[in-house]
Amino acid sequence: MNGQIVRLTYVALALVAALVVMTTYWQTWASAGLAARQDNAIRRVHEFSIDRGLIFSFEPRKRLARNREREVGGKTLYFRRYPYGPLAAHVVGYSTVGRSRTGLERSLNDYLTASNQNLSTLVDRALDELHGRAVRGNNVVTTLDLDAQAVANEQLGRNCGAVVALDPRNGKVLAMASSPGFDPNDVENHYGRIAGITANCTPAAPLLNRATGGLFIPGSTFKVITASAALESRKFGPGSHFYDPGYCTVYGKKVYNFGAESGGPEVFGSVDLTQGLIHSINSVFCNIGLKLGAKAILDTAKRFGFYERPPLETPAEERQPSGLYRNGRLYYPKVDSNVDSGRLAFGQERMLVTPLQMAMVAGAIGFGGRLMEPQVVDKIVAPGGRVVEDPQPTLIRQAVSKRTAHEVAAMMRLVVREGTGTAAQIPGYTVGGKTGTAETGIVGSNTTWFIAFAGKDETSPPEIAVAVVLQNQSGVGGTTAAPIARAVMQAILQRTENP
Amino acid sequence: MSARSRELAGLIVAALLAGIALASVTIARDAEVSTSAVTWGALFLALYLAAHVVVRKTVPYADGALLPLTAVLTAFGLATIYRLDAQDGGRQAVWVAIGVAVLCGTLIALRHDYRVLESYRYLFGVAAVALLLLPSVPGVGERVNGVKLWVSVGPLQFQPGEVAKICLILFLAGYLREKREVIAQGRLKDFGPLVAIWGAAMLVIVQTNDLGSALLNFGIFLAMLYAATARALFVAVGLGLFAAGATVLYNSIAHVQDRVTIWLHPWTDERVYCALNGKLEYRQDCASYQLVKSLYSIANGGFGGTGIGEGTFTSVDGTQLIPYLRTDFIYSAIAQELGLVGAAALLLVFMVFVVRGMRVALQAQDGFSKLLAAGLTFGFALQTFIIVGGVLRVVPLTGITLPFVSYGGTSIVANFVLLALLLLVSDRANRPG
Numbered sequence: 001m002n003g004q005i006v007r008l009t010y011v012a013l014a015l016v017a018a019l020v021v022m023t024t025y026w027q028t029w030a031s032a033g034l035a036a037r038q039d040n041a042i043r044r045v046h047e048f049s050i051d052r053g054l055i056f057s058f059e060p061r062k063r064l065a066r067n068r069e070r071e072v073g074g075k076t077l078y079f080r081r082y083p084y085g086p087l088a089a090h091v092v093g094y095s096t097v098g099r100s101r102t103g104l105e106r107s108l109n110d111y112l113t114a115s116n117q118n119l120s121t122l123v124d125r126a127l128d129e130l131h132g133r134a135v136r137g138n139n140v141v142t143t144l145d146l147d148a149q150a151v152a153n154e155q156l157g158r159n160c161g162a163v164v165a166l167d168p169r170n171g172k173v174l175a176m177a178s179s180p181g182f183d184p185n186d187v188e189n190h191y192g193r194i195a196g197i198t199a200n201c202t203p204a205a206p207l208l209n210r211a212t213g214g215l216f217i218p219g220s221t222f223k224v225i226t227a228s229a230a231l232e233s234r235k236f237g238p239g240s241h242f243y244d245p246g247y248c249t250v251y252g253k254k255v256y257n258f259g260a261e262s263g264g265p266e267v268f269g270s271v272d273l274t275q276g277l278i279h280s281i282n283s284v285f286c287n288i289g290l291k292l293g294a295k296a297i298l299d300t301a302k303r304f305g306f307y308e309r310p311p312l313e314t315p316a317e318e319r320q321p322s323g324l325y326r327n328g329r330l331y332y333p334k335v336d337s338n339v340d341s342g343r344l345a346f347g348q349e350r351m352l353v354t355p356l357q358m359a360m361v362a363g364a365i366g367f368g369g370r371l372m373e374p375q376v377v378d379k380i381v382a383p384g385g386r387v388v389e390d391p392q393p394t395l396i397r398q399a400v401s402k403r404t405a406h407e408v409a410a411m412m413r414l415v416v417r418e419g420t421g422t423a424a425q426i427p428g429y430t431v432g433g434k435t436g437t438a439e440t441g442i443v444g445s446n447t448t449w450f451i452a453f454a455g456k457d458e459t460s461p462p463e464i465a466v467a468v469v470l471q472n473q474s475g476v477g478g479t480t481a482a483p484i485a486r487a488v489m490q491a492i493l494q495r496t497e498n499p
Numbered sequence: 500m501s502a503r504s505r506e507l508a509g510l511i512v513a514a515l516l517a518g519i520a521l522a523s524v525t526i527a528r529d530a531e532v533s534t535s536a537v538t539w540g541a542l543f544l545a546l547y548l549a550a551h552v553v554v555r556k557t558v559p560y561a562d563g564a565l566l567p568l569t570a571v572l573t574a575f576g577l578a579t580i581y582r583l584d585a586q587d588g589g590r591q592a593v594w595v596a597i598g599v600a601v602l603c604g605t606l607i608a609l610r611h612d613y614r615v616l617e618s619y620r621y622l623f624g625v626a627a628v629a630l631l632l633l634p635s636v637p638g639v640g641e642r643v644n645g646v647k648l649w650v651s652v653g654p655l656q657f658q659p660g661e662v663a664k665i666c667l668i669l670f671l672a673g674y675l676r677e678k679r680e681v682i683a684q685g686r687l688k689d690f691g692p693l694v695a696i697w698g699a700a701m702l703v704i705v706q707t708n709d710l711g712s713a714l715l716n717f718g719i720f721l722a723m724l725y726a727a728t729a730r731a732l733f734v735a736v737g738l739g740l741f742a743a744g745a746t747v748l749y750n751s752i753a754h755v756q757d758r759v760t761i762w763l764h765p766w767t768d769e770r771v772y773c774a775l776n777g778k779l780e781y782r783q784d785c786a787s788y789q790l791v792k793s794l795y796s797i798a799n800g801g802f803g804g805t806g807i808g809e810g811t812f813t814s815v816d817g818t819q820l821i822p823y824l825r826t827d828f829i830y831s832a833i834a835q836e837l838g839l840v841g842a843a844a845l846l847l848v849f850m851v852f853v854v855r856g857m858r859v860a861l862q863a864q865d866g867f868s869k870l871l872a873a874g875l876t877f878g879f880a881l882q883t884f885i886i887v888g889g890v891l892r893v894v895p896l897t898g899i900t901l902p903f904v905s906y907g908g909t910s911i912v913a914n915f916v917l918l919a920l921l922l923l924v925s926d927r928a929n930r931p932g
Contacts, residue, residue: 002861004726005873009857011722012880016850019884020843022891026797027839034798037766039783041820042795042835046811072815074528097815 035115038100045097048077053112053137055092055104057146058174058378064092064142065105076134079188080105086181087153088144090209091173091314091376094184099191102207104140104377107315111380111388112137118388136383143172143378151491152177155484160201161470162210162355165488168363168453168465170393171372173312174492176356178210201471212312212319215352216469219438219477220258220280221449222347224361224408227277229300230288231404236273238407244268244276248286250342257282258437277411278419280435282346289345293336297344298324303399304361305371307332310354311396313377322353347438355467358451363465365412366432366453369405371396413458421450423482426490429454432462433485435477444474450481454489464492502563502929503555509567510551513574514544520578520807527808528582539592543574546599553603557610558926562859565925568852569918572903573598573911575845579832580825580906582808587825587906594908598915605919613923617867620673623666628699630663631716635706660712661900661913664878665920667716668723672870675727679866683728696720697737701744708754711885711897715878717741722877723870761787762895765794792821793831793890797842804838811835825906827898830887845904846887853880859921862928872924875917 026034035043055065064087067078080095093103101109110116114125114137121138128135152163156179165175180199187194197206208214230236246267247254257266258280268281276284289297298306307323307330309316324331324339331350333339343349356374364371373394380389400408412432415421421433436449448470455462466489468481518540525533547570554561573595581588609616616623634640639650650659675682682689700717704710721737724730749755757774765787773785783791799811812832813819824832834842856876863869879902886905889896900910902917 001726001729001866001869004729005857005860005869008722008726008873008877009854012853012857012877013850015880015884015888016846016853018893019887019891020846022888022893023797023834023842023846024839026794026891027801027834027842030794031798031801034795037783037795039781039791040795041814042792042799042811045814045820046799046805048815073813073817077815 036109038106041097044100047109047113048079048097049075049134050113051078051134051136052080052095053114053139053380053383055112056139056141057088057144057149058142060146061141062146064088064144065095078134080184082184084146085183085185087146088142088149088176089181089184090178090211091142091144091176092184093314094187096188099187102318103209103314104142107313108140108377108380111140114138116388120382120386121388124382124384138388139381139383141378141381142376143174144176144376145174145492145495147495148175148488148491149177151175152484152488153179153181155487156470158200159470160199160204160210160472161468161481162214163466163468163484163488164211164355164359165464165466165492166359166363166374167463168367168372169461169463171363171374172378172393173374173376174464175488176209176211176376178208178214180204180206182206209314209318210355210469212310212314212354212356213317214354214469215320215322215325216354216447216449216471217438217440218322218347218351218353218358219436219447219449220282220347221358221361221434221436221451221467221477222351222353223277223280223285223345224365224412224434224451225301225304226285226288226292226297226345227273227408227411228304228365228400228404229292229297230273231407232300232400233292233296235291236288238272238274238411240273242271242273242276242281242284242287244271244281244283246283248283248290248342250286250290250340255282255286255342274411274414277434278414280415280420285345286342289341289343292341292345294333294339294341294344295336297341298332300400303371303397304364305357305396305399306353310356310360311373311375312356313375319356320354322351322357324350325352326350347436355469357467358449358469359465359467362412362433362451362453362467363462364399365405365408366455366462366465367405368402368461369398369400371399409453410458412452416452420476420478421452421482423478424450424452424486424489426454426486426493429456429489429493430458431486431489433482435482437473437476445472446474446476447471448473448475448477448480450477450485452482452485452489454493464489502561503551503559504563506554506563506566507548507551509564510547510570511544513567513570514540514547516571517543517574517577520574521581523807524578524582527806542592543570543577546596550599550602553606554922557606558922560929560931561922561926562855562929564855565852565859565918565921568848568855569903569915571848572845572852575833575848576829576901576904576906578807579829579836579904582836583812583825583832591906591911594911597908598911601912602915602919605916606922609919609923613920613927614865614867616669617673617676620670620677624670624674627663627666627670627716630659630666631699631703631712632706633659634709640707658900658907658909660709661909663712664716664719664882665875665913665916668719668871668874668878671720671723672867672874675723675870676866679727682724682733683730685730685732694740697740697744700741701748704745704748704755705752708752709897710755710758710895711889711899714894714897715882715885715899718881719874719878722881723874726873727866727870757786758895758897761790762892765791765892789822789828790890790892790896793828794892796821796828796831797834797891800835800838800842802839804834804836804841807836809836823898826900827886827896827905828890829901829905830890833904846883849880849883849902852876856921859925859928863924864928868924868927872921875921879914879917 093105095105420435431454433452438447453462453465522536767782770779773780860872888894
């Protein structure tokens with residue numbers, strides 16, 4: 001019987017050994033993945049014993065997130081306070097016991113809790129632990145300009161919408177606002193206040209960062225991309241001639257210019273491409289679209305970053321890729337005939353974009369076609385002052401040729417000088433922009449846009465690019481969104497004027 | 500060094516460990532060193548020294564490692580339970596004391612020849628089945644978490660499954676010793692008992708929904724059947740039957756299905772129907788929250804653990820984050836505070852216990868003793884595997900206890916009986932002359 005007993009011993013030992021293996025798996029291999037899970041209350045509560053890193057605005061450095069110590073059950077815990085309340089709530093996010101985390105509080109959690117794997121942080125953390133001190137997290141300095149942020153929030157008011165302002169030369173996000181906003185200090189204990197927020201849209205969704213996670217119909221702002229595609233194809237130039245009868249014929253049906261419902265469409269007659277953009281004539285772009293085909297336009301859009309999540313330090317879940325959507329999913333046609341390229345060319349046909357993406361488009365056009373990676377983190381600094389991460393400006397790609405960019409930029413400047421975007425003029429600066437008024441199918445409920453770039457003069461690279469979107473508007477982009485864009489750009493340009 | 504001297508030395512080491520662990524808990528909790536840990540450590544040592552004296556008198560030739568290993572396991576359990584809840588720690592200490600008393604009582608009662616138990620084999624067999632079905636008897640059985648594990652008589656509660664396991668092993672050791680040659684021939688009619696026990700195991704699942712206990716008892720049965728007959732085919736047939744039965748039950752009993760679903764897919768990306776509140780929830784927030792929270796606890800420990808007293812088991816406002824922490828999930832608590840190092844050390848103690856137990860089976864002279872020791876030891880290992888494996892998502896999670904570590908009187912006492920039987924077999928096997 002001993003042979004069998006020996007074999008049973010092996011089986012019994014193998015069973016227990018399997019437990020050692022699995023414990024190792026969960027505690028080493030799987031540990032980081034589990035720690036990152038949103039529903040991991042244990043890790044979350046555990047991390048409240050860490051003196052969490054602070055989050056700062058750019059110059060002047062103000063604390064957007066700080067800690068408040070509290071003794072709970074003999075332990076010192078660090079709870080978050082947000083001194084500026086709703087000001088940058090969507091970017092900074094919140095860190096709570098009960099409702100998890102969002103924004104940079106979520107995506108940079110490893111840095112803020114000193115769990116990142118940089119050698120110096122590991123050493124600091126080990127020393128803190130050995131001394132029995134609270135572990136101190138790394139501080140995050142954002143690129144946000146609080147003045148511009150305040151102007152953006154104020155301008156959005158009770159509207160639903162978003163503003164993104166960035167420096168096209170290096171991709172730094174200067175302002176990112178989403179409306180309606182919320183006070184992150186309410187999330188833990190006064191969530192009812194947030195749930196009760198109402199605005200000019202339903203659902204109000206105050207927690208949604210519309211700047212990166214909201215998808216909107218681009219309307220005529222998309223004509224910037226169509227124009228770029230037209231020039232890149234070399235089939236059209238800024239002076240290419242068109243005849244506008246007030247409509248364009250797609251599949252034998254007439255697609256009218258803007259204003260078809262209110263007093264009949266405008267008819268421009270004989271125009272060139274530049275005039276087409278200045279006056280935002282749908283039929284001009286419709287005909288370009290029919291000539292180029294949907295895929296050529298979409299491929300240019302891809303060069304600007306469509307069909308991928310725009311890079312940013314915020315959580316990927318809070319950023320959406322722009323592009324054609326079908327049944328709630330991103331969709332790229334197999335052949336041109338799958339998509340109505342005429343309507344696509346002026347920004348309808350289920351094209352959905354985020355404000356961040358459109359700010360990137362405006363920035364790249366202004367900056368000679370160079371698409372820079374947007375970034376909202378200036379640097380990450382250890383408690384002692386040593387720089388842990390110092391992200392450098394990164395070129396994503398040359399989206400369009402320099403020549404195309406210059407030609408489109410010139411057209412966009414004319415839009416502001418004499419076209420639909422005159423409300424965005426800033427004395428002493430040169431502004432290029434494009435309006436958008438997307439019809440959602442409900443009269444008086446347009447999505448209005450303004451995208452723009454602004455700089456000292458036409459030859460130097462612009463200092464700012466901006467995208468503004470508003471939901472449920474009865475007016476058009478030139479009268480609703482353009483003034484907001486101007487106000488935000490002014491706030492930033494004035495800062496750079498007198499530092 | 501004789502076995503008894505080694506035992507004594509081992510017990511002193513175990514008592515030191517217990518004292519240090521308790522001291523760490525009090526330091527972490529009250530931020531001061533108190534003499535209470537020394538007192539408790541001394542009491543712990545005194546308790547096991549009493550056991551040592553009885554062992555010396557009754558089973559002087561028994562294995563010298565089993566008692567110290569048990570002491571270490573109970574020390575792990577006591578320190579962890581005391582850390583989680585001082586009152587429960589005190590209760591567990593009383594249960595360990597009662598367990599040691601039962602150990603001594605069993606040793607004294609059976610010191611001349613434990614093999615008298617063999618003649619009561621059928622009584623044990625009937626008792627095992629009766630005990631297993633007891634929780635499903637209306638009026639005495641109690642349903643916890645959809646599983647009937649408990650029996651209450653007046654103010655007293657106990658888990659009959661723990662006792663049933665030992666009765667079953669005693670029955671099988673006696674029965675298989677008697678019938679092993681006949682069964683080994685493999686005639687169809689001799690499979691009667693096998694089929695009967697398979698049926699009983701299935702009946703237990705149907706009646707009590709207790710997957711863990713069914714798996715444990717059936718596993719013990721197959722192991723002992725193999726030890727007695729050396730026919731791997733029987734094991735294969737048995738496993739096949741169990742799998743077939745489990746499949747049928749899986750398709751007909753919702754509770755079994757839930758357990759398997761939780762095991763395979765503890766996390767969902769979409770909200771699914773939650774039976775607990777009737778709403779749509781992520782499964783990690785509903786049906787599988789116990790398992791998921793336990794995994795988070797283990798993962799939070801990492802390599803070195805958070806340190807005793809530094810683990811996170813409650814939220815900021817004091818609400819429990821992990822349910823059944825002192826019983827089913829005690830391993831999750833240990834793994835968080837002591838980390839991989841501590842958890843592996845605990846499992847290593849279990850492994851050494853298994854090796855020593857099987858050594859007793861190898862040394863034993865007669866078939867009954869061999870089968871008894873092998874069955875008890877294998878059951879001990881399998882029970883550890885089922886509960887810790889459940890917590891680690893190796894097998895579906897079921898509510899059974901971690902021997903000598905989990906909080907709970909029945910479990911502690913039953914396992915001390917198991918230890919007594921192993922010591923008795925060992926003593927007889929090593930007796931000179």
